[in-house]
Amino acid sequence: MSFNFAFGECRFVPTADGKRDVAISEEYTADTVEKYFRGDYYAYCRKYFGEAARLADNGDINVISNFDLVAKFNAQGKYFDETHPKYVMPALVAIERLCAAGKMFEVNTQDGAVRPSALLLSSIYELGGKITFAPDADLERAKEAAKECGFECAYALLDGKLVPTEL
Numbered sequence: 001m002s003f004n005f006a007f008g009e010c011r012f013v014p015t016a017d018g019k020r021d022v023a024i025s026e027e028y029t030a031d032t033v034e035k036y037f038r039g040d041y042y043a044y045c046r047k048y049f050g051e052a053a054r055l056a057d058n059g060d061i062n063v064i065s066n067f068d069l070v071a072k073f074n075a076q077g078k079y080f081d082e083t084h085p086k087y088v089m090p091a092l093v094a095i096e097r098l099c100a101a102g103k104m105f106e107v108n109t110q111d112g113a114v115r116p117s118a119l120l121l122s123s124i125y126e127l128g129g130k131i132t133f134a135p136d137a138d139l140e141r142a143k144e145a146a147k148e149c150g151f152e153c154a155y156a157l158l159d160g161k162l163v164p165t166e167l
Contacts, residue, residue, distance in 0.1 A: 013036075062104060067095075067115070098129070104162070108136070125151055
């Protein structure tokens with residue numbers, strides 16, 4: 001089977017005894033943070049983004065989906081501040097590494113939020129990153145968010161290939 005592109009995501013955070021899925025449930029996430037990160041959500045996020053950055057080394061992956069999946073259960077900043085430097089800095093390190101490796105980022109709209117967040121999406125733009133939209137995203141909302149962050153084009157799937165399209 002031949003592919004023109006492949007999506008990849010970081011779904012796990014490494015722990016002392018293996019790895020834990022970051023997207024199972026809010027309760028599972030809280031248990032992970034308490035058990036392996038002494039209740040420190042920022043340490044949890046730092047470890048997650050360190051793992052996400054490693055996707056830059058995978059030559060088979062072209063598009064990073066769910067980049068900030070670690071914030072899935074953090075609606076209205078319930079557990080951590082997504083603008084705090086302890087969250088933003090590790091995310092920016094990962095974004096910089098992924099952009100330098102030529103990875104594209106998928107923009108999605110889930111749980112009432114545009115992801116990656118506007119702060120991270122702006123950073124992707126500033127670092128020369130490229131974006132595409134998730135097939136299940138609210139396309140108008142995702143496009144508007146991308147435009148607000150500076151993007152003038154995104155990549156769309158046409159005839160099995162990602163091609164640039166004007167926003």
